[in-house]
Each structure stands twice: as structure tokens, then as C-alpha cells.
Amino acid sequence: MRNLDYLMERGGIWYLRFRIPTRFGGNWVKVSLKTTDVNNARRIRDRYVRPILAMESACDVYAAIIKQLQSIGEEMPEHLGTLPALIAGGGDILLSWWEAAEKYAAWLPQSGAARRTVARYTSVVDWLAQRLGEDEPMAKLTKAACAKIRDEMVAAKKSPTTISGYFMIAKGWMSWLGREGLADGERLRACWKIDLPTVRKKNTEIIPxxxxxxxxxxxxxxxxxxxxxxxxxxxxxxxxxxxxxxxxxxxxxxxxxxxxxxxxxxxxxxxxxxxxxxxxxxxxxxxxxxxxxxxxxxxxxxxxxxxxxxxxxxxxxxxxxxxxxxxxxxxxxxxxxxxxxxxxxxxxxxxxxxxxxxxxxxxxxxxxxxxxx
The missing domain is CATH 1.10.443.10 (Intergrase catalytic core)
Incomplete structure (x- = not known):
């Protein structure tokens, strides 16, 4: 978690604002921490939020392992081959791109962003989910898959600014999934860090x-x-x-x-x-x-x-x-x-x-x- 994740300050008092994972009820927790010290607020937050996020991730891994073991038959080596990625990658092997897009789209209106921004981000995320395979697990994401999307956009004569914007939204999406405990956000975000067409634009002029x-x-x-x-x-x-x-x-x-x-x-x-x-x-x-x-x-x-x-x-x-x-x-x-x-x-x-x-x-x-x- 970053310094101020799940924290907000009003009138000098710090508050905890956190959504319980869906499997545990999905309710929002909005409560005063009764402290004016941001460091103390962080310690209180970490004491209660970290175990919940860890529990959510552990439940995802456990459920996926059970699912894998139940499906083992003649193709046992192939199934077992996915378990190391499951354990290393956390819950993102369970989450499909379509499910991830739906969760992000549901959160965007609550983020405080303008309506046009919400509509644009939702559209971009849906488009990316389609290109990556709606039912494919997020754990399979690679730099090669992201490079393929870049090449498709270049072939479709999309401008460098448009391509850069799509990839910026994608990285923000991955970071959000990581903060929500839904995926290994750092690993997924790293996949989107590839070379993109150079954006050539006029420099912003300075006010004299x-x-x-x-x-x-x-x-x-x-x-x-x-x-x-x-x-x-x-x-x-x-x-x-x-x-x-x-x-x-x-x-x-x-x-x-x-x-x-x-x-x-x-x-x-x-x-x-x-x-x-x-x-x-x-x-x-x-x-x-x-x-x-x-x-x-x-x-x-x-x-x-x-x-x-x-x-x-x-x-x-x-x-x-x-x-x-x-x-x-x-x-x-x-x-x-x-x-x-x-x-x-x-x-x-x-x-x-x-x-x-x-x-x-x-x-x-x-x-x-x-x-x-």
C-alpha cells in the first residue's frame, strides 16, 4: 500500500475508507481513526487492512488450487504446470480480463472522475479486454501480448498519442487491480512498459x-x-x-x-x-x-x-x-x-x-x- 491509500483527512482528523472484498461482504468501511497524526493513521490502517487483503489473496490461491486439482485427469502434467504461476502470481490467475474490466468499470464512477473520463476509460478497458481474450486469465499476460496490441494499433494507423493514451490507461488499470488485492499489479503493469511510437507534439508555451x-x-x-x-x-x-x-x-x-x-x-x-x-x-x-x-x-x-x-x-x-x-x-x-x-x-x-x-x-x-x- 502507498502512503495515503484508503486514508482521507477531514478537519484535521484522519479517516479510513476501505471496501471489504466481495467474498467477505463487499461493504464500505468509513470510520474515523480519531487521530491527527498521519503516521499513526497509517499504522492503524496497516494493522487492520493488510490482513484482510492477505486473506483475500490467500482465498483466491486456495480456491484456484482446489479447482486445478479437481480437474486433473490424463493431462496432469499440463495442469500442474500452472500451479507455480498461480502461487507466484496470486489471485490474478482466477480473474479473467472480462471480469477485471467489469470490476474496474464499476469502480470508476466512484473515483470522482468526470463523466467523460469514466466513459473513455471504460471504453478503452473493454477494448483491451476483447483484444486480450475476454475469458483468458490475467496471469497469462506477457510483454509479447502487449506488443501485439501496440502493433495492431500501429497497423490500424492509430496516432502515437492515442496509443500512448491507451497504454497509460492500461497501466492505471493494472495498478488499481493491485491496490484492490485482485491481482499482482506490479507484475502486470510491467508487461505494459514497452517501447511505443514517439509522440510528436508542440511544446506547451510558457506564460511570460x-x-x-x-x-x-x-x-x-x-x-x-x-x-x-x-x-x-x-x-x-x-x-x-x-x-x-x-x-x-x-x-x-x-x-x-x-x-x-x-x-x-x-x-x-x-x-x-x-x-x-x-x-x-x-x-x-x-x-x-x-x-x-x-x-x-x-x-x-x-x-x-x-x-x-x-x-x-x-x-x-x-x-x-x-x-x-x-x-x-x-x-x-x-x-x-x-x-x-x-x-x-x-x-x-x-x-x-x-x-x-x-x-x-x-x-x-x-x-x-x-x-x-
């Missing part, structure tokens, strides 16, 4: 520093969101989820440092992340009213903001995402080292993993963000 103040306030009823983007470089969906405070996201204090907390489901790299709140944003981060104002109708107002931004001189080709480029550029010009910039912006390293967090490093990231003008 001399126009930054005007660009931040070009839509008067929605000034706080661009301000957060300006001083943190967070993506739009990350800002909205952190301000809304749902699905485990929100504003938390981590070892004395106030941070925007983002769960793995809400980040592009599928890794939980903490973004320290710089001094420029303390007034927003400590006001529930202003945070709620950012999240309310955020997707709609973001479109209006992009239109208003293009009317600012020098920002004709800019968008909300341009603040991300602005933040990175300003930190680079201020002499902030690359590792700190990567961690502040949520970029992954060459191994697609984030650097570990410590109290000192969080303070260093906050200091780096405070250098943004």
Missing part, C-alpha cells in the same frame, strides 16, 4: 513572467486555481481533487509541513504524492471556503479560463497547463536542482518511481516552490 499577474487574474471569479498552478506547477485535475478533498486527496500536515496530498489514482504517474504548500498559498490552503470555491464547477471554469487567458497579451497560445511550464522554468532560473524540480512537479525518474520523501526534503521542496515569482 511579465504577464503572470494579469494571466493569474484574467478570470476574476476563478483566481485561486491559476494561483495554485503558478506556485506549485500542479496539473488541473490534481488541483481540483486536492481542493475538493475527496478520494483521499486534500490538505494535510506531514511532519510539520502543510501539503497538498494526492492519491495514486489522481496522479499521472500512478504514485501518491505530497506537494508542500509554499508561503504564497497559505491563505488559500488554510481556508475551506476558498478551497471549495476552486473545486466547484472547476472543469467548466477551466475552459472559460483558457479562453480568457488567450486574450492576455503574450499568452495567445497558452492554457492552464502553461503554469506548469512557468513553475519549472522559474525554479530552473532560480538555480533549483533538477531532482527537487522533478519531485515538486510530480515527474517520474527514469525508472518511473518517485524519490522517497523525508521531512527535510519536503522542506527543501517548499523552499524551491517559494522561489517562484
Amino acid at each position: 513572467p511579465e504577464a503572470a499577474d494579469e494571466a493569474e487574474e484574467c478570470l476574476p471569479e476563478w483566481k485561486d486555481a491559476p494561483r495554485i498552478a503558478r506556485y506549485t506547477g500542479m496539473r488541473l485535475n490534481e488541483i481540483l481533487m486536492a481542493c475538493e478533498g475527496k478520494q483521499g486527496c486534500g490538505v494535510v500536515e506531514e511532519q510539520g509541513v502543510l501539503c497538498f496530498a494526492l492519491t495514486a489514482e489522481m496522479t499521472k504517474t500512478h504514485r501518491a504524492r505530497l506537494v508542500p504548500v509554499p508561503a504564497q498559498l497559505m491563505d488559500i490552503a488554510t481556508s475551506k471556503v476558498r478551497l471549495a470555491g476552486v473545486a466547484r464547477r472547476g472543469a467548466y471554469l477551466a475552459k472559460r479560463y483558457n479562453l480568457a487567458l488567450k486574450r492576455v497579451e503574450g499568452c495567445e497560445n497558452c492554457s492552464m497547463h502553461s503554469w506548469r511550464v512557468y513553475a519549472n522554468t522559474m525554479m530552473m532560473e532560480a538555480g533549483v536542482e533538477e531532482n527537487l524540480r522533478r519531485r515538486a512537479l510530480g515527474h517520474a525518474d527514469s525508472k518511473d518511481t518517485h524519490y522517497g520523501y523525508s521531512a527535510g526534503r519536503l522542506e527543501a521542496i517548499r523552499a524551491a516552490l517559494e522561489k517562484i515569482p
Whole structure:
């Protein structure tokens, strides 16, 4: 489990939000942990959640072994040959691609994602399940099977951007299955990490520093969101989820440092992340009213903001995402080292993993963000 999986913070108190596996009732557990310390909340969560996930996985393995043994006949060597994969791979040998797609599609509407996003992800996952063989067990997935899907999409003249998007959704799907204890998510996700056609697109333009103040306030009823983007470089969906405070996201204090907390489901790299709140944003981060104002109708107002931004001189080709480029550029010009910039912006390293967090490093990231003008 990641740092904030199954945890959410409200009013300074940590809560456990966890769905019991279906075979044990499938009920949602939503209960206060009665602690303001995130480390204590993690320990309580691990004490109760880990055994349940382990029990679920053990039941899957046991049921599959029984099923295999009952079916053994003249083809005994072939059947026994699957048992090592079963024991190593966990419950994913029982789960077919169609079942996995159905479970993911049932969860998506509860994730807080927009309707269009839910519809697109569901469509992509269904398409992938069909290509992989709806009734085939997930344990048989290989890099070769993923490469075959890539080659089919290239032959069908799908754009590199489309192919990259499908594979990104697939990796997110595998990570979710792993977090739910339904499959060996790390192993399955690794199968989707193959070479893809290069995406060639125009770089996002930076908001000119001399126009930054005007660009931040070009839509008067929605000034706080661009301000957060300006001083943190967070993506739009990350800002909205952190301000809304749902699905485990929100504003938390981590070892004395106030941070925007983002769960793995809400980040592009599928890794939980903490973004320290710089001094420029303390007034927003400590006001529930202003945070709620950012999240309310955020997707709609973001479109209006992009239109208003293009009317600012020098920002004709800019968008909300341009603040991300602005933040990175300003930190680079201020002499902030690359590792700190990567961690502040949520970029992954060459191994697609984030650097570990410590109290000192969080303070260093906050200091780096405070250098943004």
C-alpha cells in the first residue's frame, strides 16, 4: 500500500475508507481513526487492512488450487504446470480480463472522475479486454501480448498519442487491480512498459513572467486555481481533487509541513504524492471556503479560463497547463536542482518511481516552490 491509500483527512482528523472484498461482504468501511497524526493513521490502517487483503489473496490461491486439482485427469502434467504461476502470481490467475474490466468499470464512477473520463476509460478497458481474450486469465499476460496490441494499433494507423493514451490507461488499470488485492499489479503493469511510437507534439508555451499577474487574474471569479498552478506547477485535475478533498486527496500536515496530498489514482504517474504548500498559498490552503470555491464547477471554469487567458497579451497560445511550464522554468532560473524540480512537479525518474520523501526534503521542496515569482 502507498502512503495515503484508503486514508482521507477531514478537519484535521484522519479517516479510513476501505471496501471489504466481495467474498467477505463487499461493504464500505468509513470510520474515523480519531487521530491527527498521519503516521499513526497509517499504522492503524496497516494493522487492520493488510490482513484482510492477505486473506483475500490467500482465498483466491486456495480456491484456484482446489479447482486445478479437481480437474486433473490424463493431462496432469499440463495442469500442474500452472500451479507455480498461480502461487507466484496470486489471485490474478482466477480473474479473467472480462471480469477485471467489469470490476474496474464499476469502480470508476466512484473515483470522482468526470463523466467523460469514466466513459473513455471504460471504453478503452473493454477494448483491451476483447483484444486480450475476454475469458483468458490475467496471469497469462506477457510483454509479447502487449506488443501485439501496440502493433495492431500501429497497423490500424492509430496516432502515437492515442496509443500512448491507451497504454497509460492500461497501466492505471493494472495498478488499481493491485491496490484492490485482485491481482499482482506490479507484475502486470510491467508487461505494459514497452517501447511505443514517439509522440510528436508542440511544446506547451510558457506564460511570460511579465504577464503572470494579469494571466493569474484574467478570470476574476476563478483566481485561486491559476494561483495554485503558478506556485506549485500542479496539473488541473490534481488541483481540483486536492481542493475538493475527496478520494483521499486534500490538505494535510506531514511532519510539520502543510501539503497538498494526492492519491495514486489522481496522479499521472500512478504514485501518491505530497506537494508542500509554499508561503504564497497559505491563505488559500488554510481556508475551506476558498478551497471549495476552486473545486466547484472547476472543469467548466477551466475552459472559460483558457479562453480568457488567450486574450492576455503574450499568452495567445497558452492554457492552464502553461503554469506548469512557468513553475519549472522559474525554479530552473532560480538555480533549483533538477531532482527537487522533478519531485515538486510530480515527474517520474527514469525508472518511473518517485524519490522517497523525508521531512527535510519536503522542506527543501517548499523552499524551491517559494522561489517562484
